[in-house]
């Protein structure tokens with residue numbers, strides 16, 4: 001079947017990194033649905049390795065041991081209840097699907113579902129011949145990242161690499177995806193898609209029992225282009241995050257007026273984007289904007305949600321110092337319920353970025369302005385920019401350290417508007433500062449340094 005296209009409306013996905021299912025269910029009901037998120041991306045739900053002596057790192061989930069949905073995030077029943085809760089709130093559920101590999105534990109172990117496994121032995125599922133043994137580099141691992149064959153047929157990070165060209169592996173992987181569709185899952189992120197030939201993914205997805213939204217991780221660089229994966233579905237445009245980070249950290253916002261395809265990115269409609277991901281926020285080279293950048297990171301998210309390129313992910317994660325540190329868990333590694341209102345600071349504390357006032361306001365702005373063009377671009381030639389989403393909204397982002405006082409040409413009808421970055425509309429008043437658009441569509445105001453202003457036709461609290 002042809003890949004399901006991207007959602008036409010409510011295209012913001014909250015990536016609730018490492019959240020347990022019960023907490024995701026609550027977040028859908030009380031936050032994501034009411035605030036206008038269209039979807040949630042959850043962590044890999046299949047059974048995984050358990051590495052107690054390493055302190056239960058977050059990346060256990062990227063080492064599958066079976067396709068039972070018994071994980072540190074909850075039980076199969078809790079998973080199903082989460083899907084129902086999210087659907088009732090109007091939120092689609094996307095699963096991070098690990099298809100390229102199983103575990104990377106040469107000595108085997110016991111998984112989160114209680115099953116014993118070996119490196120190339122997952123009883124009832126896969127045995128030695130279901131894996132690639134590429135015969136290179138002494139240990140079968142990928143070493144030459146310029147070699148297409150090696151990237152797809154050797155082991156990524158020592159993870160046992162599934163022989164996705166074989167009937168048994170294809171049928172088993174399709175069976176896993178179909179079991180998720182049967183529970184109501186709406187789409188998939190294909191983890192490490194670059195390491196699986198696109199033809200294999202085409203075969204696997206042709207077996208799906210119903211259309212699903214698919215976005216694939218095909219990181220930029222090397223011999224395998226993203227475009228190869230478009231017949232399978234959408235593709236994560238990781239260059240968006242690296243370029244946004246570069247522009248906000250060391251460049252100039254004035255560069256952003258043509259941000260998108262003109263920068264060499266894939267077509268907007270088939271691209272999923274983020275300012276940072278769970279991987280880039282841990283990239284010790286420090287290239288990515290992350291929560292550690294504070295207001296700068298918030299402003300990058302304001303831009304992401306205001307700008308009509310790609311389908312945005314919003315990462316919601318936890319404080320860390322060690323890049324391996326897992327989420328706050330009990331003695332058995334099961335993740336404890338997410339607490340957003342307490343313990344939000346300090347190592348391990350949940351950040352709940354999906355709830356940040358400016359982000360929530362901009363999710364609403366994106367929904368209100370969907371389908372409208374960017375017009376009336378203005379910049380100071382440096383780090384202050386403003387633009388309209390014609391007839392529906394207007395945004396100004398001031399990354400300068402000093403305040404910006406200016407008369408902006410919004411093109412909006414006269415009235416008092418709530419700044420969605422700093423407040424929200426309740427009845428006919430704004431919980432934060434408002435601004436006034438004159439009869440001619442001009443708006444005279446001051447935007448403080450390192451802050452933003454966003455107004456939309458749905459944030460007008462009075463006609464004068």
Ligand code: LM2
Nearest residue numbers: 059060061062063098104105157158159191192193217279
């Ligand atoms: C991804 N996308 O393609 C995920 O976004 C990324 O987070 C995953 O890596 C990766 N692919 C594999 O699914 C994470 C994590 C790694 C971790 C792996 C496997 O970033 O650090 O590797 O999951 O759990 C860990 C160790 C590594 C070791 C490997 C195998 O850090 O040193 O390699 O396990 O034991 C010998």
Ligand code: CA
Nearest residue numbers: 152161195196
């Ligand atoms: Ca592979």
